[in-house]
Amino acid sequence: MELTGLGLDSQLQEQASKRCKSGLRLARVTAVDRGRYVVRDEQGEVPAELTGKFLHTAASSVDMPCVGDWVYVQYRDADMHASIHDVVPRRSFLRRKSPGKNIDFQMIAANIDVAFIVQSCHFDFNVRRLERYLVMVNEGHIEPVLLLTKTDLVSAVELERMLEHIRTAGITARIIALSNVTGEGVEQVKQLMRPGKTYCLLGSSGVGKTTLINQLLGRDALETGAVSGTGEGRHTTTRRHLVMLDNGALLIDMPGMRELGILSAGEGLDDSFADIKALVSQCRFADCRHTNEPGCAIRKAIESGELNAEHYQSYLKLKAESDFNEMSYVDKRKKDKAFGKYVKSVLKGQQK
Structure with missing residues (x-):
């Protein structure tokens, strides 16, 4: 296999050639599990670890390799193991605010062409959560496609109502409605996937992501969980990993996400809420707060029914969350840098 079959395009190749050092080779990260890595090149997959120098120079968690990254590696032990020296600049990425109270980025995957955002029609359907996923995907410069699974568990009328909610x-x-039970819609997903292109599945646990991968692979290569009494599946994927389909497309499976915190997602918000951005530009005043100002295009659109009020409230909530987290992140980085300078001054003083 050539590296182009693993997703290396001309843009990534150009970036890689600028920084590749003698003795190092290109490989792609295919799995990450608790700080352990697996990388793949033309010859196959091997376990890999980060070099001490890489760990020392990494400024933040964003610099750490994630699934889908291209990395510079040095092979050892007769090419049975590899050491990761650096990461090739990413063409696209998925990241979110770290779960919990910690204000930091968590890298999820990189160099993705299309993100399949998966929601089950049965119990999991939530437009507000869809908007969060779209912000994350658009911020990372990835094309989104929505997959509504388990259509066999709802009526045609219910499905049409869900589609209407999304468009409203x-x-x-693009939206594809499918059922892993009847097979409806699965062929449409297959037809979208091209050799050498990278795709990923995003969604909550139990919405049928792993079952869909098995459908796409044409065999039960990945373990799936038993269906619960409510008709929903259970969480089975425990790590992020990249698999290759028979047609040469690359697919990243990952555990379901319980938290989707928004951090520094200005561009992603603008792309995901393009209708609101367009209306804001039509307001009479550039500093319009969209409350009582005359000539407010936002208020006019809501009153006329052109703009859905819940959609606008969701935008305000996500923007406020992103702005607040960004301020906290900037403050954290300042403290980190100040502490780093203090440590260096102490060490320098001890050397005298």
Whole structure:
């Protein structure tokens, strides 16, 4: 296999050639599990670890390799193991605010062409959560496609109502309704996937992501959980990993996400809420707060029914969350840098 079959395009190749040092080779990260890595090149997959120098120079968690990254590696032990020296600049990425109270980025995956955002029609359907996923995907410069699974558990009328809710929210991304039981819609997903292109599945646990991968692979290669009494599946994926389909497309499976915190997602918000951005530009005053100002295009659109009020409230909530987390992150980085300078001054003083 050539590296182009693993997703190396001309843009990534150009970036890689600028920084590749003698003795190092390119490989792609195919799995990450608690700080352990697996990388793959033309010859196959091997376990890998980070070099001490890489760990020392990494400024933040964003610099650490994630699934889908291209990395510079040095092979050892007769090419049975590899050491990761550096990461090739990413063409696209998925990241979120770290779960919990810690204000930091968590890298999820990189160099993805299309993100399949998966929601089950049965119990999991939530437009507000869809908007969060879209912000994350758009911020990372990835094309979104929405997959509504388990259509066999709802009526045609219910499915049509869900599609209407999505479009009313201003979401224009392509939607594919499918059932892993009947096979409806699975072929449409297959036809979208191209050799050498990288795709990923995003969604909550139990919405049928692993079952869909098995459908795409044409065999039960990945373990799936038993269906619960409510008709929902259970969490089975425990790590992020990249698999290759028979047609040469690359697919990243990952555990379901319980938290989707938004951090520094200005561009992603603008792309995901393009309808609101367009209306804001039509307001009479550039500093319009969209409350009582005359000539407010936002208020006019809500009153006329052109703009869904819940959609606008969701935008305000996500923007406020992103702005607040960004301020906290900037403050954290300042403290980190100040502490780093203090440590260096102490060490320098001890050397005298």
